[in-house]
Amino acid sequence: MVLKGVKTLISRADIAEMFVVFTRVNGVPGARGIGCVLVPGGIKGLTAKASFHTMGGEYLSEVIFDEVELPLENLVIRDNGMKRLLSAFNTQRCLNPAICLGLAEGALEQAVRYMRERSAFGQKIGDFQGMRWKVADMYIEIEAARGLLYRAAVSGDPFPDPTLAAMAKIYTNEMSIRVTSEAIQVHGGYGFTDEFAVSRFFRGTRYGSLGGGTTETLRNLVGKKLVEELDLATGCFGMGTF
Ligand SMILES: Cc1cc2nc3c(=O)[nH]c(=O)nc-3n(C[C@H](O)[C@H](O)[C@H](O)COP(=O)(O)OP(=O)(O)OC[C@H]3O[C@@H](n4cnc5c(N)ncnc54)[C@H](O)[C@@H]3O)c2cc1C
Structure with a gap:
């Protein structure tokens, strides 16, 4: 051969x-x-x-x-290996966003740490409401992504459900770009330098929506499933594992 x-x-x-x-x-x-x-x-x-x-x-x-x-x-x-490859590949579609989730969590922790340490205009930046709302939104997004991702992961039998894995990957990939970017914003100008880990987290997480199925092709998959298979009698809940 x-x-x-x-x-x-x-x-x-x-x-x-x-x-x-x-x-x-x-x-x-x-x-x-x-x-x-x-x-x-x-x-x-x-x-x-x-x-x-x-x-x-x-x-x-x-x-x-x-x-x-x-x-x-x-x-x-x-x-007929393509079908089996794509089925097994749903595991990778959970692994990739798991890395992004970790990077987003790390970015949030770094942001909170910096907000407690850095003072501007005579007070800790963590005392500004604008900064607190930022980390609140970051945390909400992280937990929303975690919920989707864990749901996709527990659907494994042995491989995760393709639609759940695609949705988890899309959301977590895009969430981590937003969250790591906001962590840079919290750090001000230093966030753009290599002095703090957040710039590395931002660069590191950018791969997520490209490798293992791009967010565009995965949206095609989710959209196709909805348009062609959603049973309007049972609704969305009829499509998932739970
Ligand atoms: C960090 C990293 C690690 C990787 N590791 C591996 C690996 O180990 N093994 C491996 O085989 N590959 C790997 N890849 C390759 C990766 O799988 C491809 O880059 C990815 O599948 C996209 O293919 P492409 O680069 O040819 O982009 P293209 O196919 O040229 O896509 C360009 C743009 O067009 C969009 N697009 C393409 N088709 C459609 C469509 N039908 N509908 C809507 N939009 C569309 C894409 O979403 C993208 O935005 C890796 C990539 C990265 C970034």
């Missing part, structure tokens, strides 16, 4: 010891023709270059499969 092709923007490819590659098998068209093959790192014909430096501080790689020869036993899914 020979594997040919290129996949770009891959995390950790430069250190991976095994690649799980979804690829077209024997030229069979459509989603039905997608299978899965295991490719050991370091095999002849495989190059993984850490080529793209990201605003999050890490690198994304381009992986090139140049006539990689593999034993047939490495073909672990022969056909």
Whole structure:
């Protein structure tokens, strides 16, 4: 069996010891023709270059499969792999927002700490109502995201429900951008510098809505489900796990 092709923007490819590659098998068209093959790192014909430096501080790689020869036993899914990939991928669609949730929580903690320490115009900035409302809104958004995300996670059987995972990912990804940005605002000009962790949290969380299914394509999924499957007799609650 020979594997040919290129996949770009891959995390950790430069250190991976095994690649799980979804690829077209024997030229069979459509989603039905997608299978899965295991490719050991370091095999002849495989190059993984850490080529793209990201605003999050890490690198994304381009992986090139140049006539990689593999034993047939490495073909672990022969056909219809796309459906199985997407089903299992709903786990990643909960993991990605879990990272964003953590970054948002960290940003809120840093904001509260700074509000207690920093004084302006003769008082702690944490005494200003405008600042208190900011952290209140940040906390509300974090808890709303947590609720969605935990609900998606407990739907796992074994993989999370696709619609719940998509909704949790969209909301948490976008929430964390807003919350980490507000944490920078709380820090004033210093928030824009590398002196405080919040600027790193903001840069770090920006990847969320891009990797693992973009927020746009996931909105397509949720919208399709609603328009095509919502049972108006049972309403939204009929669609979820609870
Ligand atoms: C930090 C990070 C880590 C990653 N790690 C991996 C990895 O480990 N493995 C891996 O395989 N990939 C990985 N990726 C790649 C990632 O999955 C892709 O970047 C992502 O799927 C988007 O594809 P694209 O970059 O080609 O964007 P494009 O497809 O070019 O999209 C560009 C824009 O068009 C929008 N768009 C595209 N199609 C539609 C549509 N049908 N409807 C509405 N809007 C649409 C997108 O939402 C986006 O806003 C990673 C990316 C990042 C940023």
